[in-house]
Amino acid sequence: MSFLYISKIWRITPMDDIKIRKAVVDDIKTIVLLLQKLDMFNYPDIDGETALRRVLNNNNAIWLVAVKDAGVVGSVRGCWDGSRAIVHQLAIDKKYHHQGIGKLLVDSIIQEFARLNIPTVSVTTTEKNRAFFEKRGFSKTEVFLMLKSLDT
Numbered sequence: 001m002s003f004l005y006i007s008k009i010w011r012i013t014p015m016d017d018i019k020i021r022k023a024v025v026d027d028i029k030t031i032v033l034l035l036q037k038l039d040m041f042n043y044p045d046i047d048g049e050t051a052l053r054r055v056l057n058n059n060n061a062i063w064l065v066a067v068k069d070a071g072v073v074g075s076v077r078g079c080w081d082g083s084r085a086i087v088h089q090l091a092i093d094k095k096y097h098h099q100g101i102g103k104l105l106v107d108s109i110i111q112e113f114a115r116l117n118i119p120t121v122s123v124t125t126t127e128k129n130r131a132f133f134e135k136r137g138f139s140k141t142e143v144f145l146m147l148k149s150l151d152t
């Protein structure tokens with residue numbers, strides 16, 4: 001039997017060999033490597049080690065990792081502004097795809113937001129993963145993401 005660790009409460013999960021816990025500084029290098037392997041490391045200024053250290057120190061950010069076989073195999077981040085919450089950058093090691101880990105991480109971060117009494121949560125994703133998030137209860141909206149670089 002394994003346990004899900006969220007917000008200092010241990011909960012039993014249906015998956016015996018996977019633990020979900022909050023990310024710590026020692027996870028950063030592994031996560032950067034994971035993002036690189038998945039071709040999700042397009043903006044080092046945003047997702048590099050320095051930025052990820054800032055995430056860990058941000059009280060409005062939630063960052064969970066999945067641990068299996070004694071190593072971090074997945075990660076998800078999210079943040080809220082006191083009203084709206086958003087989930088982004090879900091990433092699972094390819095070796096561990098289709099084992100229910102993505103599902104467990106998304107459900108876990110939603111549970112964290114629910115605990116904060118936030119009424120809705122959004123996710124940034126691509127068409128390729130739309131069906132995955134629909135299975136988790138998300139539906140597509142008319143709103144989409146626009147990006148502006150703040151480089152001088």
Ligand SMILES: CC(C)(COP(=O)(O)OP(=O)(O)OC[C@H]1O[C@@H](n2cnc3c(N)ncnc32)[C@H](O)[C@@H]1OP(=O)(O)O)[C@@H](O)C(=O)NCCC(=O)NCCS
Nearest residue numbers: 089090091092097098099100101102103125128129131132
């Ligand atoms: C998308 C991703 C997170 C899925 O993780 P995973 O651990 O393999 O997914 P799970 O095993 O938890 O799958 C849960 C369910 O979604 C389905 N699913 C998994 N990937 C899917 C996809 N890309 N499209 C549609 N359904 C998908 C599974 O079949 C499963 O269905 P079931 O509950 O009916 O059995 C993973 O493929 C990944 O990390 N991809 C690269 C990064 C990425 O694209 N991230 C998402 C954008 S932020």
